Amino acid sequence: MLDQNLANQLRQLLGNLQRPVELLTTVEPGATDKVSQDTLALCAEIAEMSDLVTAREAEGDERAERSPSFTIRAAEDHASAVTFAGLPMGHEFTSLVLALLNIGGHPSKAAVDTLEQIKDIEGEHRFETFFSQSCQNCPDVVQALDLMATLNPNITHVAIDGSAFPDEADERGVMAVPTVFHNGEDFGSGRMTLEEIIERVDTGAAEKAAARLAEADPYEVLVLGGGPAGSTAAIYAARKGIRTGLVAERMGGQVNDTMSIENVTGTSHTEGPKLAAEMERHVNDYEVDLVKSQQAVGVTTAEQEGGYHSVELASGATLRTRSLVVATGASWRTMGVPGEEEYRNKGVTFCPHCDGPLFKGKRVAVIGGGNSGVEAAIDLAGIVGHVTVLEFMDSMRADQVLQDKLRSLPNVDIVLGAATQEVLGDGSRVTGLTYQDRATEEVHELELEGIFVQIGLVPNSAFLQESGVELTPRGEVVIDERGATNVPGIFAAGDVSTTPYKQIVVAFGSGSTASLSAFDHLIRTSAPADQSAADTAAGTKVVDAEDEPTDVADTVTSK
Structure with a gap:
């Protein structure tokens, strides 16, 4: 067996x-x-x-x-x-x-x-x-x-x-x-x-957890996000011997949703959940205050809060920190059409690997003609009865080798220039969708049992809207080459930021960069007066700008 x-x-x-x-x-x-x-x-x-x-x-x-x-x-x-x-x-x-x-x-x-x-x-x-x-x-x-x-x-x-x-x-x-x-x-x-x-x-568990968190002392570095960027940032901060916290709604982030990973240097092949578990174990090797299953809903900057950045959590708790690293990643982009939310997990889904077997022999649509959409359609074609790929543009965006494979499959149709209009259902599950032909403006209806949405990602940055942290029109946190935002003491890394390539190895690097920059910020600034004495008592040296080492690069370089 x-x-x-x-x-x-x-x-x-x-x-x-x-x-x-x-x-x-x-x-x-x-x-x-x-x-x-x-x-x-x-x-x-x-x-x-x-x-x-x-x-x-x-x-x-x-x-x-x-x-x-x-x-x-x-x-x-x-x-x-x-x-x-x-x-x-x-x-x-x-x-x-x-x-x-x-x-x-x-x-x-x-x-x-x-x-x-x-x-x-x-x-x-x-x-x-x-x-x-x-x-x-x-x-x-x-x-x-x-x-x-x-x-x-x-x-x-x-x-x-x-x-x-x-x-x-x-x-x-x-x-x-x-x-x-x-x-x-x-x-x-x-x-x-x-x-x-x-x-x-x-x-009452949520209230108890919020009360415990509210009593936490301020952090020197607080990381938001438990994916590759967030985990790496927390590890680099903890290695400096400073008080570090990590808030994660889901340890591993999007990595959990990746079936096969073959481009992490030194590891020829691994799977997302395995890598996510290894990252969490690595974080736990250090003195990191890991706050799991919590989501940030707002940030108040140190300038507004009197020396500390404050992070409000969905549980009602508020955490304070001298420096903040935002590494909250991104989420699946939705279609934004009527019926999508109503039938989410009732036929509308985002994971072909997870949910594909439930649609064996049935008719499904894949929304999106990029690499992820075409790969999903190829996988599904071996399980379901029929796949219809709907691409908004007039040409497919996927790699040509993937397009060739897709077009060779007998149970796949491809519709270009298709704008999805509405998800249809009977009140309990999906029964189809309507789409408009962008060239003729004619509306068509497809009878379906499942809809797999594969149209990219959107940054998880909504909680920063009122913070003063600069965002791009699509919601990415604007950073410089050091991972710094426009707000002193707030840094960002990974897919939530303007880092140009959304890759796991890039997120690792940007997480370390943001964390080292956060440490650099700490040694260049004074701690708030109410915490300096406590830091000294705890054995943490607070270095004022005047006491800055001659070569800062030596200070922020970690083996």
Whole structure:
């Protein structure tokens, strides 16, 4: 069932089990379908890898609601259990491994206070998550809910492969993954962190978190954003031994949505979620105050605030800092037409890798004829029934090799000069769209089940609109070669800025540049009077402009 490499890795990891684990299979008697047979084979193979793992057929009340499926539970007290309906392979294999380890007593790496908060959650919470094996965002949600079910007997979780249960997915209106149901009701779609889920389930969690953050001392460098630019900026600041904070709505940022990365020098190939996890681990190697699942909604500059830049968070908390690095990245650009928001995750989606398997055999449209749009259409053509590519301009913008491949596919139509007008639906899901032929102004209607939007990115800079920080007409933060904005002490890096090339390696470099420039700013300016004494007491030397080293370049160069 598992290739030799995966089998060897899993066998080694199972050596961390501290208590017996049972795998209970629920498969219909005599079932010969591939998923059922693979479920039995997978559980049997895992059981052979460790003396602490046994596999057997579930009996009576032990049987899961769906077949084929299997439940992982603690063999001794049955207190901890999670269920996989369908096969947790592809990106979900890591979820399977972590479920085995967590239920087998291997401690989670989540923060201690987070683990205690999970244990204290009251009430009954039944979670179901629909995933696809090709979805890179699904594992975060599946693993978060599996951990919660492992730690709290009031919480249960079933992870369901949508391709193995297409009728149920269709009946419940699942048109994007991950889609989570809580006690039978729609809980949400898309990537969610453990902290975000806890906040929604644990009443008052948001208020508690805001209160803790509000009590934080001012930072010397505060970074907004946890992608390549933000993570690098935080690492460079922390290496200087100064008080550093990082606020991230989602660690890794857009990197999480990238399937294959082959242009990071020194790493011939990696995947987005893996790189995002490695960046977070690297940040945690240093003394960085990591504030996750928080979003900046406003900035007040030091000139207005009396010495400190202030960042207001969506939770209501306010953080203060002497210097600020904005590295909030960018988000998918939307079409801005009627029906788009109403049917988001109900047929309108932005991730062909994640959601493509849910549209098997169906008709879909891809909006956008650039590289991302054409690549999406090529991928989808191997899964769906038919793809229509709608390009606003009169010619395709994708690389010629991609265009040639697209035009060779028999189930793809290309419409040029097409302006999407409206997303159509029946109230619960997409049924089609209308577009206008820009040459003739004639309006056409397409019958569809899915719409994949691939028209570029928009900078995440709305929270700076009232700050006085200069933005371009399209919302990019204007910076100079040092990453400095027009506001002293505020810097920017990565895709949110005017850095010309939106690439991961460019973001790494711009993050370090902005952070080093922020440090340079600190040594050239005096700390506010109310913090100087505290900094001195804490052992942090505050260097006034008059005490500036002769060669500043030596000060800001890091090995």
